Amino acid sequence: MRDRVRAIVGSMNLVPVPIDGLSDQDNLFDTGMTSFGSVQLMLAIEEEFDIEFPNSLLTRKTFATLGGLIAAVEQLATQKV
Amino acid sequence: MIPNAVKQGVDLSQAASWRDVMQRIASEVASRHAELADRTATFPAQTFEALRRNGMLGLMVPKDLGGQELGLRKIADLCAILAGACGASGMIYAMHQIKLSSLVAHGMDTDYHRALMRDVATKQLLIASSTTEAGIGGDMRVSNCAIEVTGDRVSLTKQASVLSYATEADIIMATARRSPTSAGSDQVLIALRRHDYQLERTAEWNTLGMRGTCSEGFLLTATAGADQIFPKPFHEIAVQSMLATAHVLWASVWFGIASNALSRAHASVRATARRMPPDFAGPLPGAARLAEATAKLQAFKATLVAHIERFETAKRDDDDLNSNNFTVEMNNLKVMASNMAVDVVREALMVTGIAGYRNDGPFSIGRHLRDVLSAPLMVANDRILANTAGLVVASRFDSGLE
Numbered sequence: 374m375r376d377r378v379r380a381i382v383g384s385m386n387l388v389p390v391p392i393d394g395l396s397d398q399d400n401l402f403d404t405g406m407t408s409f410g411s412v413q414l415m416l417a418i419e420e421e422f423d424i425e426f427p428n429s430l431l432t433r434k435t436f437a438t439l440g441g442l443i444a445a446v447e448q449l450a451t452q453k454v
Numbered sequence: 455m456i457p458n459a460v461k462q463g464v465d466l467s468q469a470a471s472w473r474d475v476m477q478r479i480a481s482e483v484a485s486r487h488a489e490l491a492d493r494t495a496t497f498p499a500q501t502f503e504a505l506r507r508n509g510m511l512g513l514m515v516p517k518d519l520g521g522q523e524l525g526l527r528k529i530a531d532l533c534a535i536l537a538g539a540c541g542a543s544g545m546i547y548a549m550h551q552i553k554l555s556s557l558v559a560h561g562m563d564t565d566y567h568r569a570l571m572r573d574v575a576t577k578q579l580l581i582a583s584s585t586t587e588a589g590i591g592g593d594m595r596v597s598n599c600a601i602e603v604t605g606d607r608v609s610l611t612k613q614a615s616v617l618s619y620a621t622e623a624d625i626i627m628a629t630a631r632r633s634p635t636s637a638g639s640d641q642v643l644i645a646l647r648r649h650d651y652q653l654e655r656t657a658e659w660n661t662l663g664m665r666g667t668c669s670e671g672f673l674l675t676a677t678a679g680a681d682q683i684f685p686k687p688f689h690e691i692a693v694q695s696m697l698a699t700a701h702v703l704w705a706s707v708w709f710g711i712a713s714n715a716l717s718r719a720h721a722s723v724r725a726t727a728r729r730m731p732p733d734f735a736g737p738l739p740g741a742a743r744l745a746e747a748t749a750k751l752q753a754f755k756a757t758l759v760a761h762i763e764r765f766e767t768a769k770r771d772d773d774d775l776n777s778n779n780f781t782v783e784m785n786n787l788k789v790m791a792s793n794m795a796v797d798v799v800r801e802a803l804m805v806t807g808i809a810g811y812r813n814d815g816p817f818s819i820g821r822h823l824r825d826v827l828s829a830p831l832m833v834a835n836d837r838i839l840a841n842t843a844g845l846v847v848a849s850r851f852d853s854g855l856e
Contacts, residue, residue, distance in 0.1 A: 385732050386733075387732050407732070407733070407735075409730070409732070409736060410733075413728065413732055416724055416727060416728050420728075
């Protein structure tokens with residue numbers, strides 16, 4: 374799960390630095406991800422994992438760090454099963 | 455027949471489940487058969503079979519008569535969900551509930567109507583409404599036809615120029631003058647079972663939208679028991695429950711159509727967003743208009759919810775319920791909701807562009823637009839405003855916010 378999320382973020386060129394150089398705690402917005410970039414990331418994640426983010430998780434915080442995003446995806450993927 | 459949902463032990467304490475049941479019917483049945491009902495102007499039979507099977511037709515009936523005693527707001531929600539999948543199904547379901555609400559509000563003291571409610575709940579009977587009549591210019595509060603009494607039996611012959619889903623219904627509730635010598639406005643309401651009446655088709659239903667409602671014209675001839683007439687005069691039934699319930703549930707149907715159209719517009723903007731490079735600096739095509747349409751849908755929802763609460767409050771105070779002010783407010787709900795619904799669907803079309811204009815594809819809102827265009831016409835807004843104009847002079851707007 375963690376690797377798949379990181380791979381998506383890496384493949385989308387959302388930040389101008391290599392994904393391998395980012396920890397799960399680094400703030401993606403501070404690293405250069407735009408607001409629109411976060412929307413695209415949300416759409417890509419929903420598609421990849423066949424999940425829908427509820428409004429409660431559609432916050433800046435969820436998408437600010439890889440760690441936050443991975444936790445949200447894990448939570449939603451568990452609920453789906 | 456015992457409805458599945460009832461068999462499964464779903465009751466009022468799990469009221470959210472009725473919403474789940476309706477969502478399932480909407481997505482698994484109604485949305486799949488909507489196109490056929492629309493294209494061929496035929497009754498959405500599979501959808502109503504699913505509604506019956508799940509016990510969805512008697513939810514408003516009191517518990518001691520076999521129903522679930524669901525309140526208006528929950529029924530409104532169910533109407534909106536179904537209408538989002540199939541506008542015609544939503545409208546038929548709403549019309550059924552409107553008639554059922556008259557039974558619940560005005561039929562509790564008479565044996566015939568209590569038994570009828572029990573049958574609606576346990577046998578999942580569908581109720582149609584015959585108020586419109588040829589030669590009265592569309593005014594529901596006037597009848598030409600009259601009840602004729604012979605002992606304890608009555609008979610009725612009505613030129614029902616619009617009688618939605620008449621051949622599919624199990625019950626028709628019809629208005630008529632009290633007697634052949636009564637004035638046109640001295641009306642009663644009678645509940646007729648299928649074995650009480652015959653229908654002879656006099657007009658087809660080939661319209662722009664709402665095609666599955668099959669609102670054809672019929673010559674209705676009936677003989678029935680005198681006890682099938684509601685004891686209350688029709689004008690009281692109309693003012694105290696029917697008009698407000700009709701306007702709330704129609705508005706809910708239009709809300710369902712509008713919000714589904716907007717969700718398609720939303721999906722189309724998302725599809726556009728996926729195609730953009732991540733460094734795209736915007737503005738995203740359609741997103742600003744989507745935002746504007748969302749604001750309109752939000753205003754629509756707030757208006758609808760406020761008026762449902764307004765009605766619930768008025769039900770506890772007869773003076774309020776019979777006041778000009780209340781009628782004005784509920785008339786205004788119909789006018790506002792119908793205009794807002796058309797507005798939102800039109801905005802959704804602007805967002806989706808040609809993909810929405812198509813009659814096929816995931817972003818199609820052609821049917822939504824054609825269906826929702828009936829909203830300002832079914833009881834024409836001009837007629838309602840003309841009626842309101844007389845009342846508004848004799849009432850005062852409540853400008854308090856508390």
